[in-house]
Amino acid sequence: MTLELPIYMDNNATTQMDPRVLDAMLPYFTKVYGNAASRTHRYGWEAEAAVEDAREVLAQFLGAESGKEIVFTSGATESNNLALKGAAEYYKSKGNHIITTVIEHKAVLDSCKRLEKEGFEVTYLPVDPQGRVNPEDVRAAITDKTILVSVMLANNEVGTIQPIKEIGKITREKGVLFHVDAVQGVGKTPFNVQEMNVDLASVTAHKIYGPKGVGLLYVRRKRPRVRLAAQMDGGGHERGNRSGTLNVSSIVGFARAAEIMMAEGAEENIRLISLRERLHRSISERLEEVVLNGHPEHRLSGNLNLSFSFVEGEGLMMAIKDVAVSSGSACTSASLEPSYVLRSMGLDDELAHSSIRFGLGRFNTEEEVDFVADLMVDKVQRLRDMSPLFEMYKSGIDLKSIEWAGH
Amino acid sequence: MAYSDKVIDHYENPRNVGSLQETDESVGTGLVGAPACGDVMRLQIRVSDEGVIEEAKFKTFGCGSAIASSSLATEWIKGKKIEEAEALSNSQIAEELSLPPVKIHCSVLAEDAIKSAIEDFRKKKAAKAALDGEE
Numbered sequence: 395m396t397l398e399l400p401i402y403m404d405n406n407a408t409t410q411m412d413p414r415v416l417d418a419m420l421p422y423f424t425k426v427y428g429n430a431a432s433r434t435h436r437y438g439w440e441a442e443a444a445v446e447d448a449r450e451v452l453a454q455f456l457g458a459e460s461g462k463e464i465v466f467t468s469g470a471t472e473s474n475n476l477a478l479k480g481a482a483e484y485y486k487s488k489g490n491h492i493i494t495t496v497i498e499h500k501a502v503l504d505s506c507k508r509l510e511k512e513g514f515e516v517t518y519l520p521v522d523p524q525g526r527v528n529p530e531d532v533r534a535a536i537t538d539k540t541i542l543v544s545v546m547l548a549n550n551e552v553g554t555i556q557p558i559k560e561i562g563k564i565t566r567e568k569g570v571l572f573h574v575d576a577v578q579g580v581g582k583t584p585f586n587v588q589e590m591n592v593d594l595a596s597v598t599a600h601k602i603y604g605p606k607g608v609g610l611l612y613v614r615r616k617r618p619r620v621r622l623a624a625q626m627d628g629g630g631h632e633r634g635n636r637s638g639t640l641n642v643s644s645i646v647g648f649a650r651a652a653e654i655m656m657a658e659g660a661e662e663n664i665r666l667i668s669l670r671e672r673l674h675r676s677i678s679e680r681l682e683e684v685v686l687n688g689h690p691e692h693r694l695s696g697n698l699n700l701s702f703s704f705v706e707g708e709g710l711m712m713a714i715k716d717v718a719v720s721s722g723s724a725c726t727s728a729s730l731e732p733s734y735v736l737r738s739m740g741l742d743d744e745l746a747h748s749s750i751r752f753g754l755g756r757f758n759t760e761e762e763v764d765f766v767a768d769l770m771v772d773k774v775q776r777l778r779d780m781s782p783l784f785e786m787y788k789s790g791i792d793l794k795s796i797e798w799a800g801h
Numbered sequence: 802m803a804y805s806d807k808v809i810d811h812y813e814n815p816r817n818v819g820s821l822q823e824t825d826e827s828v829g830t831g832l833v834g835a836p837a838c839g840d841v842m843r844l845q846i847r848v849s850d851e852g853v854i855e856e857a858k859f860k861t862f863g864c865g866s867a868i869a870s871s872s873l874a875t876e877w878i879k880g881k882k883i884e885e886a887e888a889l890s891n892s893q894i895a896e897e898l899s900l901p902p903v904k905i906h907c908s909v910l911a912e913d914a915i916k917s918a919i920e921d922f923r924k925k926k927a928a929k930a931a932l933d934g935e936e
Contacts, residue, residue: 798835
């Protein structure tokens with residue numbers, strides 16, 4: 395079998411849409427194209443019925459009690475903005491303190507930054523070297539002014555899964571709202587808003603083989619009832635939480651993607667873990683000084699984040715252009731700062747510069763994994779042969795003993 | 802980020818990768834940059850009695866632009882007198898490789914590497930001269 399190049403292994407960034415999702419969506423572009431808010435004709439009713447069916451499926455996907463708890467958005471960035479700013483604005487008379495972690499997605503961190511400018515106080519909890527938050531740190535940070543705790547289900551860069559259930563116990567006991575950015579983890583690791591006492595949860599379709607441009611915010615309606623101040627004004631759609639004409643075809647696709655995940659996810663994750671381990675083993679058996687970033691067990695099924703010491707990440711990516719992956723190297727960003735996630739985990743900057751994230755997904759095969767492993771070994775060796783750091787390491791020089799002239 | 806054809810060419814077929822004997826008195830070594838910043842260049846020159854750079858070698862830890870900048874630098878300084886090599890500026894390298902603004906620092910590093918190798922060679926030569934004078 396010949397491989398189609400480049401091989402896509404960046405499924406933490408986005409996923410290919412499952413063809414079954416596309417099939418489910420197609421009628422909603424040209425046949426059932428009504429506005430779900432139109433109450434006066436069949437086009438509208440049919441669109442509305444499709445959206446309501448989707449709501450129920452997605453509620454089931456998250457373990458929610460009812461479809462009424464699902465607020466559709468344009469994606470997880472909007473969901474995170476709505477959860478944080480909406481809750482902060484609504485509950486500001488109760489308190490002005492928010493707790494989150496240093497490794498959240500920018501949509502959470504930058505929403506927090508904005509809230510700080512508006513007078514809120516935000517505690518950014520640290521993580522351990524594997525990227526995990528200690529639930530007791532959450533407990534210790536809660537004050538009588540705390541209104542919201544926001545922790546991600548799984549990290550996008552290193553794939554570390556957070557102890558959501560343990561944190562949910564604490565926030566429920568303390569009577570503080572709990573928001574989970576579930577974008578990376580949902581479908582890939584157990585997640586249930588009831589069992590985990592989650593009050594708000596952000597999800598997006600395109601990470602679970604659905605379309606881009608549609609997401610949801612789960613908003614708990616009972617025990618406790620969560621209220622939000624809308625951040626988008628207009629026609630009062632989504633029970634006043636988010637105005638804007640519903641993206642019916644994408645919502646249908648989102649639900650179809652969730653359905654497939656519910657039916658096949660468990661088996662798929664076993665397969666992805668085995669592919670991930672195969673890739674990791676095949677590389678580290680043949681190359682020395684390869685460091686696993688993130689947690690060995692509490693880890694997303696398809697995520698493998700490795701630092702190839704003495705080789706710079708962007709230079710390496712240039713050598714492996716037949717594979718689509720991403721790097722924590724500074725050179726891939728405009729800011730020239732290496733990944734804040736890896737830094738927050740205490741990783742040395744040089745190792746952050748040497749990191750590559752492989753994101754395996756539904757459509758990756760064993761042949762692809764073997765091809766990528768061989769390619770990595772070959773190219774890392776080539777770049778190490780031209781790396782002064784590798785030569786120094788090989789001749790027994792401690793790189794930390796050298797006084798480098800930073801620039 | 803799109804790389805220029807010249808960057809890709811130097812990256813894929815780097816000129817003069819390797820090492821020279823650091824203790825050799827005709828060799829000057831420049832080691833610049835820092836691992837924490839994501840690029841380190843080591844550039845070495847072998848200088849003849851007439852002050853001509855007969856050989857130039859590099860090893861670089863860095864992105865494609867950093868590798869290309871150092872490869873090009875060794876290519877340019879080979880066969881030149883050290884005074885000529887010293888006059889080479891980073892903007893010539895950046896221009897030749899069509900480096901985007903965010904990669905200009907790679908060419909700066911290459912210029913620094915050349916200067917640092919020449920300085921090392923001169924220091925060695927001066928030390929040797931002083932030693933010879935004592936004898």
